[in-house]
Amino acid sequence: MTDITRLTAAEIADRLTRKEISSVEATQAHLDRIAAVDGDVHAFLHIDSEGALAAAREVDDRRSKGEALSPLAGVPIAVKDVVATQGQPTTAGSKILEGWIPPYDATLVSRLRAAGLPILGKTNMDEFAMGSSTEHSAYGPSHNPWDLERIPGGSGGGSAAAVAAYEAPLAIGTDTGGSIRQPAAVTGTVGAKPTYGGVSRYGLIALASSLDQAGPCTRSVLDAALLHEVIGGHDPMDSTSIDAPVPPVIAAARKADIKGLRIGIVKEISGEGFQPGVQQRFEESVQLLVDRGAEVVEVSCPTFKQGLAAYYLILPSEASSNLAKFDAMRYGLRVSPEGVDSPSAEQVMAASRDAGFGDEVKRRIILGTYALSSGYYDAYYGQAQKVRTLIARDFAAAFEKADVLVSPTAPTTAFKLGDKLDDPMAMYLNDVATIPANLAGIPGLSLPSGLADEDALPAGFQILAPATRDDLMYGVGAALEAALFEKWGGPLTPPELTSATAEPTAKEALR
Amino acid sequence: MSTLSRDEVAHVAMLARIQLSDDELDHLAGQLDQIVEFVAGVGEIAADDIPPMSHPLPLSNVTRPDEVRPSLTAEQALSGAPASELQRFEVPRILDQD
Numbered sequence: 110m111t112d113i114t115r116l117t118a119a120e121i122a123d124r125l126t127r128k129e130i131s132s133v134e135a136t137q138a139h140l141d142r143i144a145a146v147d148g149d150v151h152a153f154l155h156i157d158s159e160g161a162l163a164a165a166r167e168v169d170d171r172r173s174k175g176e177a178l179s180p181l182a183g184v185p186i187a188v189k190d191v192v193a194t195q196g197q198p199t200t201a202g203s204k205i206l207e208g209w210i211p212p213y214d215a216t217l218v219s220r221l222r223a224a225g226l227p228i229l230g231k232t233n234m235d236e237f238a239m240g241s242s243t244e245h246s247a248y249g250p251s252h253n254p255w256d257l258e259r260i261p262g263g264s265g266g267g268s269a270a271a272v273a274a275y276e277a278p279l280a281i282g283t284d285t286g287g288s289i290r291q292p293a294a295v296t297g298t299v300g301a302k303p304t305y306g307g308v309s310r311y312g313l314i315a316l317a318s319s320l321d322q323a324g325p326c327t328r329s330v331l332d333a334a335l336l337h338e339v340i341g342g343h344d345p346m347d348s349t350s351i352d353a354p355v356p357p358v359i360a361a362a363r364k365a366d367i368k369g370l371r372i373g374i375v376k377e378i379s380g381e382g383f384q385p386g387v388q389q390r391f392e393e394s395v396q397l398l399v400d401r402g403a404e405v406v407e408v409s410c411p412t413f414k415q416g417l418a419a420y421y422l423i424l425p426s427e428a429s430s431n432l433a434k435f436d437a438m439r440y441g442l443r444v445s446p447e448g449v450d451s452p453s454a455e456q457v458m459a460a461s462r463d464a465g466f467g468d469e470v471k472r473r474i475i476l477g478t479y480a481l482s483s484g485y486y487d488a489y490y491g492q493a494q495k496v497r498t499l500i501a502r503d504f505a506a507a508f509e510k511a512d513v514l515v516s517p518t519a520p521t522t523a524f525k526l527g528d529k530l531d532d533p534m535a536m537y538l539n540d541v542a543t544i545p546a547n548l549a550g551i552p553g554l555s556l557p558s559g560l561a562d563e564d565a566l567p568a569g570f571q572i573l574a575p576a577t578r579d580d581l582m583y584g585v586g587a588a589l590e591a592a593l594f595e596k597w598g599g600p601l602t603p604p605e606l607t608s609a610t611a612e613p614t615a616k617e618a619l620r
Numbered sequence: 621m622s623t624l625s626r627d628e629v630a631h632v633a634m635l636a637r638i639q640l641s642d643d644e645l646d647h648l649a650g651q652l653d654q655i656v657e658f659v660a661g662v663g664e665i666a667a668d669d670i671p672p673m674s675h676p677l678p679l680s681n682v683t684r685p686d687e688v689r690p691s692l693t694a695e696q697a698l699s700g701a702p703a704s705e706l707q708r709f710e711v712p713r714i715l716d717q718d
Contacts, residue, residue, distance in 0.1 A: 319674060453713055454711050455637065476656070495670040496662050
């Protein structure tokens with residue numbers, strides 16, 4: 110029988126329904142896989158074997174009694190560590206929250222539990238989701254299963270690596286500027302950022318509240334749609350949650366019909382500046398869509414060039430405000446300043462935040478505080494919000510000409526760990542193609558388009574749709590995926606990982 | 621657009637309640653200056669007549685019926701506190717000693 114960990118979530122669900130396997134078997138198989146390879150991949154910050162197996166036993170029991178269950182009931186999942194899980198550590202990759210155990214579940218976690226998905230554990234991430242490589246985790250980087258010396262993307266590198274390394278069939282990510290889609294691109298997996306407000310943010314440790322969106326990390330487009338329906342939908346606990354039914358994403362992924370659909374290539378986020386191998390796979394994928402009946406139009410979104418600058422003002426500004434709650438008073442790390450007798454709350458706060466936050470977080474909090482400070486607000490934050498308006502207008506005009514927009518997801522394949530760590534600007538440029546969707550609140554999906562010729566590493570294909578039309582991007586994604594699988598004879602498969610792939614000394618040096 | 625000096629970084633860090641060492645200040649000041657120079661590009665295209673967009677969705681206030689519902693217990697609320705006493709958060713002094 111096929112190794113359970115090699116199956117997609119839809120295939121596991123199918124076997125569970127037909128009672129060929131149990132959820133306990135599926136869950137144990139993934140826990141065994143984690144035990145075998147996570148020493149090298151470091152996708153997980155916390156593993157909850159006991160809790161996952163208990164949930165699996167419960168769902169097996171309910172199934173044996175003939176209860177009606179959710180389509181993904183019994184399929185195990187990993188959750189990014191920025192999402193609150195009751196009774197399980199939640200650190201957001203930061204030392205300031207080391208050991209913190211939330212007394213409540215995020216809404217999306219409650220929905221996973223209610224739908225019977227055993228939670229394997231919490232995945233590694235850049236601290237407070239700030240980064241594009243998972244090297245800014247306070248607990249050491251994750252490694253790309255395609256090449257352990259390379260980054261798995263960020264900030265959701267742990268979730269993407271877990272899925273790529275067959276440690277979990279499904280994972281939850283969060284996407285503020287591309288943190289689901291860019292890791293998906295560089296690990297050869299599928300990542301979907303729903304329309305802003307499509308999945309509740311209640312219980313997510315906020316980075317930038319007007320940009321953050323949780324969504325699925327999977328190995329197939331259909332799996333992403335199945336998970337989207339479990340976690341999506343209105344939540345009265347989140348005032349920004351859309352009060353409308355989830356778009357028919359599963360039906361769209363199953364139908365995958367693109368005849369007559371207008372595909373817009375955004376001039377500003379493809380071509381120049383993109384790695385030749387990434388660009389080549391992108392163009393071939395577009396051709397596959399044309400072969401299947403889509404029409405191609407070129408669209409121009411001139412303001413996208415300023416999108417990166419606007420994003421790197423809006424994000425730090427909102428983050429500096431959201432992260433003010435880490436004040437060493439009610440939870441988290443508390444450090445007393447050295448050599449001060451009876452320090453004040455303010456002194457303890459400053460010492461704790463210096464000790465608890467990493468470099469990237471400090472950089473962005475200081476930048477955000479500066480951009481919002483008196484005298485600079487209009488020049489920076491106010492201007493960035495106007496650019497945001499212009500980007501939304503660019504999208505609106507582009508969607509007049511095209512039903513969906515496409516681009517490479519990231520400009521390059523995975524770079525080596527350490528290569529851009531001390532060059533924030535170089536790191537920021539990685540998000541150039543994903544950021545506009547967050548600024549405008551529209552949905553985006555990344556799926557593998559093949560391996561770049563230069564380095565045999567995965568390249569990503571991004572599909573953007575108008576707000577609340579998530580079903581459109583799943584339909585196009587599923588059609589392209591089917592065409593690519595036909596061409597390749599199946600999905601992309603990373604090289605086999607064994608516990609001997611990395612020498613312990615080399616591995617430690619990277620952490 | 622003015623550049624960001626080391627003293628300004630120190631001042632802003634103080635406003636953000638982050639105590640930085642001299643080494644950290646040296647390191648961050650250069651990088652922040654470069655980032656500020658880059659993000660200042662937003663001033664180039666956005667004209668006065670463009671309305672700012674703070675949020676992708678129209679926001680409205682959300683209320684619920686004024687009914688008593690279960691909430692966290694005091695024990696749960698204090699479970700992550702660095703220090704607590706008598707079912708309250710225990711914090712360092714907040715007033716000057718003199």
